Amino acid sequence: MRGSGLTEARALAVLREELADFGPRTAVGIGDDAAVLEASGRRQVWTIDACVEGTHFERKWLSMEDLAHKSIEAAVSDVCAMGARPIGLLVQLTLAPWLTTTLLRRLAREQRATGQRLGAPVMGGNLTAGRQLELVTTVLGELPGRALLRSGARPGDQLWLVGSVGRARLGLLALQNGWAKKAALAACLEAFRRPRALASQGRALASRARACLDVSDGLRRDAPRLAEESKVAVVIESRRLERLVDPGFARAARALAVDPLEAMLDGGEDYALLATGPQQQRPRFARAIGRIEAGGGAWLERGEDRVRLRGGFEHRAPGGPAR
Amino acid sequence: MRGSGLTEARALAVLREELADFGPRTAVGIGDDAAVLEASGRRQVWTIDACVEGTHFERKWLSMEDLAHKSIEAAVSDVCAMGARPIGLLVQLTLAPWLTTTLLRRLAREQRATGQRLGAPVMGGNLTAGRQLELVTTVLGELPGRALLRSGARPGDQLWLVGSVGRARLGLLALQNGWAKKAALAACLEAFRRPRALASQGRALASRARACLDVSDGLRRDAPRLAEESKVAVVIESRRLERLVDPGFARAARALAVDPLEAMLDGGEDYALLATGPQQQRPRFARAIGRIEAGGGAWLERGEDRVRLRGGFEHRAPGGPAR
Numbered sequence: 182m183r184g185s186g187l188t189e190a191r192a193l194a195v196l197r198e199e200l201a202d203f204g205p206r207t208a209v210g211i212g213d214d215a216a217v218l219e220a221s222g223r224r225q226v227w228t229i230d231a232c233v234e235g236t237h238f239e240r241k242w243l244s245m246e247d248l249a250h251k252s253i254e255a256a257v258s259d260v261c262a263m264g265a266r267p268i269g270l271l272v273q274l275t276l277a278p279w280l281t282t283t284l285l286r287r288l289a290r291e292q293r294a295t296g297q298r299l300g301a302p303v304m305g306g307n308l309t310a311g312r313q314l315e316l317v318t319t320v321l322g323e324l325p326g327r328a329l330l331r332s333g334a335r336p337g338d339q340l341w342l343v344g345s346v347g348r349a350r351l352g353l354l355a356l357q358n359g360w361a362k363k364a365a366l367a368a369c370l371e372a373f374r375r376p377r378a379l380a381s382q383g384r385a386l387a388s389r390a391r392a393c394l395d396v397s398d399g400l401r402r403d404a405p406r407l408a409e410e411s412k413v414a415v416v417i418e419s420r421r422l423e424r425l426v427d428p429g430f431a432r433a434a435r436a437l438a439v440d441p442l443e444a445m446l447d448g449g450e451d452y453a454l455l456a457t458g459p460q461q462q463r464p465r466f467a468r469a470i471g472r473i474e475a476g477g478g479a480w481l482e483r484g485e486d487r488v489r490l491r492g493g494f495e496h497r498a499p500g501g502p503a504r
Numbered sequence: 505m506r507g508s509g510l511t512e513a514r515a516l517a518v519l520r521e522e523l524a525d526f527g528p529r530t531a532v533g534i535g536d537d538a539a540v541l542e543a544s545g546r547r548q549v550w551t552i553d554a555c556v557e558g559t560h561f562e563r564k565w566l567s568m569e570d571l572a573h574k575s576i577e578a579a580v581s582d583v584c585a586m587g588a589r590p591i592g593l594l595v596q597l598t599l600a601p602w603l604t605t606t607l608l609r610r611l612a613r614e615q616r617a618t619g620q621r622l623g624a625p626v627m628g629g630n631l632t633a634g635r636q637l638e639l640v641t642t643v644l645g646e647l648p649g650r651a652l653l654r655s656g657a658r659p660g661d662q663l664w665l666v667g668s669v670g671r672a673r674l675g676l677l678a679l680q681n682g683w684a685k686k687a688a689l690a691a692c693l694e695a696f697r698r699p700r701a702l703a704s705q706g707r708a709l710a711s712r713a714r715a716c717l718d719v720s721d722g723l724r725r726d727a728p729r730l731a732e733e734s735k736v737a738v739v740i741e742s743r744r745l746e747r748l749v750d751p752g753f754a755r756a757a758r759a760l761a762v763d764p765l766e767a768m769l770d771g772g773e774d775y776a777l778l779a780t781g782p783q784q785q786r787p788r789f790a791r792a793i794g795r796i797e798a799g800g801g802a803w804l805e806r807g808e809d810r811v812r813l814r815g816g817f818e819h820r821a822p823g824g825p826a827r
Contacts, residue, residue, distance in 0.1 A: 187603055189631045195605055196597075199612035200626050216628035218592055218644075229594045229642055231632045269541055271552045273596075273640045274519075280510055282518055289522035303523050305539035308512045309554045312635065317596045319552055319642040321541075 213410070214259040214394055215320075217328045226265040226322040230256035234277065234313035242356045245284050247374040248316065249291035255397065256318035257299050258378040258452040262395035264329035264387030265322030267301035267380070274308055275315035299380060326387055329456075333392035334411035336475040338457035341467035343382045345425070346396055347441065348372035350448030351433045358437070365436045368429055376452045382466055383454060390458040398449040401490045404479035407455060414476035415457075417490070419483040421470045422446075446481070446490070536733070537582040537717055538643075540651045549588040549645040553579035557600065557636035565679045568607050570697040571639065572614035578720065579641035580622050581701040581775040585718035587652035587710030588645030590624035590703070597631050598638035622703060649710055652779075656715035657734035661780035663794035664787075666705050668748070669719055670764065671695035673771030674756045681760070688759045691752055699775045705789055706777060713781040721772040724813045727802035730778060737799035738780075740813070742806040744793045745769075769804070769813070 215228035232252035234240060243251065253270065260267045272292065276285075296302045301320060352373030355366040379395075386393055392411055396403045400417065408415040419442065426434075426441045434441040457473050471482070479490040538551035555575035557563060566574065576593065583590045595615065599608075619625045624643060675696030678689040702718075709716055715734055719726045723740065731738040742765065749757075749764045757764040780796050794805070802813040 187599055187605060187608065189599070189633065191605065192597075192599055192603075192608055192631050195608050196612050196629070196631075199609055200616050213628075216592075216594060218627060227592075227594060227627065227642075227644065229596045229628075229630050229640070231596050231598065231630055231640070233598065233632055233634050235635065236633055269539075269550075271539060271550060271642060273552045273554050274515075275554065275556065276510055276512070276515055280515075282510060282514065285510065285515055285518050286522055289519050293523050304541060304550065305536075305552075306519070307552050307554055308515050308519075309556055310512065310559055311556050311638075312558065315634075315638075317552070317554070317640040319550075319594060321550065321644075 213331050214262040215265075215322070217263070217324070224324040224328065226260050226263045226324055226328065227319070228256060228259040229317065229319040230259065232316045232318070234315065239356075240279070240314070243374060245287040246291040249288050250295050250375050252316040252318050253292060253295045253299070254376050254378045255450070255452060256320045257301060257380070258395045258397065260320050260322035261378045261380045261383030262329065262393050262454055263322070263324070264326065264383055264393070265324045266384060267299055267320050267322045269304045270296055270301050270318055270320045272303060272306040273317040274306060275311035275313070276308060277311065277314040280314060299378065325384070329383070329387050329390060329393040331392055331394045331407055331410035334407060334413050334415070334457040334473045335391055336413055336473055337459075338391055338473040339460045339463060339469050340415060340417065340471035340473060341390070341456045341458065341463055342425070342453055342470045343386070343456065343467045344379050344451060344453035345372070346400060346451050346453045347444035347448035348430065348433075349376060349450040350399070350444050351437055351439065353450070354437050354439065360436070363436055365432045369433045372451055376450060378452055379454050382464075385464055386454065386456050386467070389462040389464055390456040393454055393456040396449060396451065396453045396455050399447045400455065401446045402449070403455060404490055407457070408477060408479045411473070412477065414474040415471065415479040416474055416487075417471040417479070417481050419481055425468060425470070536654050537585040538588075538645070540586070540647070547647040547651065549583050549586045549647055549651065550642070551579060551582040552640060552642040553582060555639045555641070557638065562679070563602070563637070566697060568610040569614040572611050573618050573698055575639040575641050576615060576618045576622070577699050577701045578773070578775060579643045580624060580703070581718045581720065583643050583645035584701045584703045584706030585652065585716050585777055586645070586647070587649065587706055587716070588647045589707060590622055590643050590645045592627045593619055593624050593641055593643045595626060595629040596640040597629060598634035598636070599631060600634065600637040603637060622701065648707070652706070652710050652713060652716040654715055654717045654730055654733035657730060657736050657738070657780040657796045658714055659736055659796055659798040660782075661714055661796040662783045662786060662792050663738060663740065663796060664713070664779045664781065664790035665748070665776055665793045666709070666779065666790045667702050667774060667776035668695070669723060669774050669776045670768035670771035671753065672699060672773040673722070673767050674760055674762065676773070677760050677762065683759070686759055688755045692756045695774055699773060701775055702777050705787075708787055709777065709779050709790070712785040712787055713779040716777055716779040719772060719774065719776045719778050722770045723778065724769045725772070726778060727813055730780070731800060731802045734796070735800065737797040738794065738802040739797055739810075740794040740802070740804050742804055744791075748791060748793070
């Protein structure tokens with residue numbers, strides 16, 4: 182049975198089917214960045230995220246401080262993409278055999294600092310032993326107003342990008358190729374190791390945007406999710422995306438022999454926000470990269486051509502076959 | 505560096521030091537069964553727990569239904585031990601290469617049924633790939649009244665046990681020895697595979713007990729935690745504990761050549777509740793097994809002798825040395 186190759190997409194489909202009824206307190210269940218629940222008369226946003234050695238990172242790529250930072254920012258990003266304010270987090274830590282007291286202390290110090298900076302302190306957690314280091318982070322947030330869902334996009338909306346995409350992917354490629362010392366790649370390495378959840382932007386979008394999600398798996402994979410949840414067509418305009426390529430990013434892509442546009446489409450883990458809303462409500466910090474139309478699917482428009490965006494990067498069980 | 509042998513106890517000490525400041529919303533941080541937080545003007549209880557293949561279970565020991573059940577009940581038990589009512593849960597699922605669609609479907613169905621039965625539906629979660637199957641469950645609960653902490657025990661209190669201890673351990677030993685078919689062990693196997701969080705008992709204790717924790721790692725390891733957090737001596741009276749050995753449990757212990765009292769002291773994963781309170785407030789469902797005195801540490805009293813209880817079973821990183 183080893184290597185049955187159950188993909189995350191297939192597994193998600195099964196879970197959505199089987200867990201369909203989320204109970205009366207759940208306003209939004211599976212299918213968005215976070216669950217929205219009614220508790221104590223107010224709305225909360227709640228998410229869980231994993232950072233697993235061998236799947237999401239290799240030990241030699243990240244310092245303990247990087248790991249603390251990256252695992253927390255990634256989890257908090259889901260709460261920010263809903264327009265919520267993070268208020269606290271818990272961490273399930275799986276201790277690998279190689280983890281020493283000194284390394285653990287460095288990890289915990291940065292967890293504390295990162296949590297406090299985000300207004301979401303580490304309130305507790307759990308410990309267990311395992312074969313590799315893992316951090317599973319759950320974040321609770323409060324919604325000042327309505328939740329910013331994946332399902333709110335409407336035909337006629339503009340498509341907005343907040344933050345950058347592709348840098349973290351180039352950083353990952355640099356690490357995989359052993360080119361971590363190249364000066365042209367320094368900013369991309371930083372993007373991979375120290376992403377930032379766009380907390381204030383998420384909250385500002387809540388009153389202006391109709392839909393939002395965080396780009397954790399790349400536009401190629403996340404734009405179709407927005408299309409599916411909103412039942413619309415998401416059109417990314419290639420010329421607008423290309424305008425966001427700055428000289429530093431172009432240099433980094435060249436150093437890795439990667440097309441910058443491809444890196445922007447495939448790159449996850451920058452935790453940019455992809456949002457939609459009426460053109461006149463676009464905040465200054467959001468860049469227009471396309472539009473929403475009636476129909477379905479996500480599309481890259483180049484002049485008169487349209488290419489459908491599907492799939493993209495997917496974590497797969499080690500030992501599982503490529504499909 | 506492999507096999508540095510960082511124990512969970514040592515790791516917890518490091519984390520408590522480094523994460524000392526839990527922020528203004530946190531009423532109770534590390535050191536209790538769950539965190540207590542102030543959110544939206546009311547108190548919530550929040551916990552996270554892991555169920556890891558190779559650490560907490562072997563695949564051949566548990567059906568998908570057992571696993572769904574056990575992982576949720578274990579996590580919910582922490583919320584019950586605080587006197588809170590569970591309202592929902594999220595599950596981070598790490599997909600092992602051997603997991604098929606059929607197995608996943610069976611897992612999800614039982615997760616749904618178990619969550620609904622406990623009044624805490626699965627509201628969402630996260631998926632990732634990994635080397636082994638893992639379920640990390642986070643549970644949110646509401647506190648109708650005050651939180652039942654580990655730190656509330658006072659000298660003069662009686663020591664109460666709710667539920668049974670030792671059965672799940674005998675079930676585990678039966679599985680490890682390949683004796684899962686012996687009739688004398690059936691009830692113990694059931695205790696290991698299908699533990700129950702003591703939800704209504706936890707809530708009833710909230711108005712009667714002064715302190716409570718759930719016995720997830722065995723009395724030998726959890727009684728000292730109660731002593732430490734309350735700064736008291738916890739005295740377990742051997743003759744009272746022995747009175748709880750019924751013929752079925754004695755038979756199971758005999759079949760495994762284990763002393764029943766030792767099994768009761770070492771056995772975790774039954775998710776019994778250990779509580780303290782004034783003798784006259786003991787609920788009918790709680791059995792008196794000892795008392796609280798001034799001083800420190802946890803003790804087993806046999807006639808005039810006292811033996812200090814320390815340590816006990818600890819999950820350890822595979823490959824790490826025994827200390």
